[in-house]
Amino acid sequence: MDFLASTHLHITTWVIGIILFFVAVTLKNGSKGQKITHMVLRLFYVFILLTGVALFMAGMDFDMGMLYGFKLIAGVLIIGMMEMILVRMKKHKATTMFWVLLFVFLFITMFLGFKLPMGISFLA
Template sequence: MFDNTHAHITTWVIAIILFFVAVRLHNAGKAKGMKVVHMILRLFYLLIILTGALLFWKHQGINPALYGIKALVGVWVIGMFEMILVRMNKGKSTKMFWILLVISLIIVFILGFSLPLGI
């Protein structure tokens, strides 16, 4: 099942979509809908971490250092998703977290697609 990255890629693509749906719902003033989407997104955080960990353990012999760094940056992305949504709910500034999210996404995509399991 984890000889390829299909499950992992599917979970993070859905998570990115859910994140932007939650942001849109917040901006539209639909707090209840945003809360539901945020809770579903948290489930996808767990699925991303689980599928990523299974891929890491199965293929760690390829390049464990870079895959470890990619895993840490992936957790950083999840942290930025969560920080942005929570701070938006509290009415606090999220500018710095958006910048960090873009940086972390660029790093994780570059690592993910350049490592042997990537494209």
């Protein structure tokens, strides 16, 4: 479990996930490339969740379970917003609200991730 609870592994998975998300958004709607990219992105959702839950369990050693819980919930909401944006784009429906929510949850998650003891100390 130590390998999954690596902060660097988690950061790598979500950076690749965000890149894949923006690639899927920019590709032509309904194209084969977009479908493949979307499926690979869904695989990275699983990797992000596995490493995030492993970090959450490791974070219980710092007696900050509630903040790590908020970060976990915000991370799951980010994945939900990314998926909603891609699916609604495919159906040609409005996505403005989901983009706003995505950036709000992304800000919350990044703030908590950098503030909490297991993160990189940019805000110290």
